Amino acid sequence: MDPLDAADLRGVFVNTTKGAASRIPVPDLTGVRWEHLDFLGWRDPGNPGAAFLVTSYDGVPRGVALRLPSSKGPSKRQSMCSLCHTVHSSSGVALMVAARAGRAGREGNTVGTYLCTDLACSAYARGLKKPDRVQPHETVTAEVKVARLQLNLEAFVRRVVAVA
Template sequence: MRPLTEQDIRNSFINCSKGEAKRLAIPRDLAERPWNDLDFLGWRDPGAPDRSYLVTEREDRLVGVTLRFPSSQRGFLHRSMCSLCMTTHPGSGVCLMTARKAGAAGREGNSVGVYMCADLACSLYVRGKKIPESGLRIEESLTVEQQIARTTGRLSAFLDKLYT
């Protein structure tokens, strides 16, 4: 992914108003992000514990999405798998992220959801740059490049649902 600026990020959102995009919390460490290892930029809002954001490149343009997730925590013995990168996490390491649909459907309250890593670090898990809290990642017969393609394909399918 190419490095993004604050303005790039704010202009990319498809499922919130321009005013909401202007007010949302942008990460302050954009210059330190490992852009070459990211398929999307994802972050949690430090001021709103139930919100997170995701920005990715699609068809030569940026697409940003606001996400919500439940604040309830699961027990540490419970394990879940991210549906994007297939990383398993204990407790609340994976959660159902919901996004309001784009356009009129979103204004009517329609949304779609996806189970994904709560820290939005799927790109880093797939590349082995970050280790899950459990310390383990399922061994796969797919190459890293194939895993990246699967992750970006699943993200793309999720984003497609925001437009329908």
Template sequence: MESLTEQEIRAAFVNCTKGEAKRLSVPRDLADRPWDDLDFLGWRDAQAHDRAYLVTVLDGHPRAITLRSPAPASWHRRRGMCSICLTSHTGGVSLMVAPKAGKARQQGNSVGTYLCGDLACSLYVRGKKDAGVAARPQESLSLEEKIERTVANIAAFFAKVTA
């Protein structure tokens, strides 16, 4: 993924208003992110722990969505699998819900998926971050194929949000 500026990220949000995008918390360490190893940029809001954000490039343009993590605290002790990168974590997977874009958002419609709580899917797929014992299933896919699957999964989630 190419590096993005704060302004590019704020302009990329598709499921919130421009005012909301202007007020949300963008990471200060954008220059220090491992952009070459990212299929998407994800972060949790430091001031509102139930909020998270994803940014990816689709059709050559950055697209971003806001998320909420409504899971109760008891879920944090259960083992779960991320729907994007297929990594299992004990206490590290959260249900993330995104308001749909456009008119559907105004009607209160949303779509959800299970994601790594730290939103570091790209790093888990590449083996740059360890999720623990038996976190990644044994597969015959190459690293490139795993990355392609992760990219396809995140694109499919974005498609549900914007549908």
């Protein structure tokens, strides 16, 4: 994706108020390899329940604020990321929930998906970061994995921004 600065990042969130977006803690962008990213994802170091991702959607940058569950429920936990299909130990994947954009979100509608908790899907898909677990055998190339990640990401963002 194309490089963005901190002000750009705060200006593209589709599912937060402007006030909330202005308080989003943007990470240090020094050394970010934008050309290897399908999205920039990060956690809020001061709030374990908050995560953020910014990607290009329909050719423009879009940001989605996400919430993580505050407690681990007793239900079975999925351990595969829905975006990059990387399999982790259970703490490596979490159900993240996004308020939908606009009126739907203000009325409490959300969209959830299972994501790598480190939000490093782009690096996993490219083989730039090794997951902590042995992966199920897949014969697909990194190019196919990246294309799959992009499709899944686009589908997720579409669900967030879709007009109700």
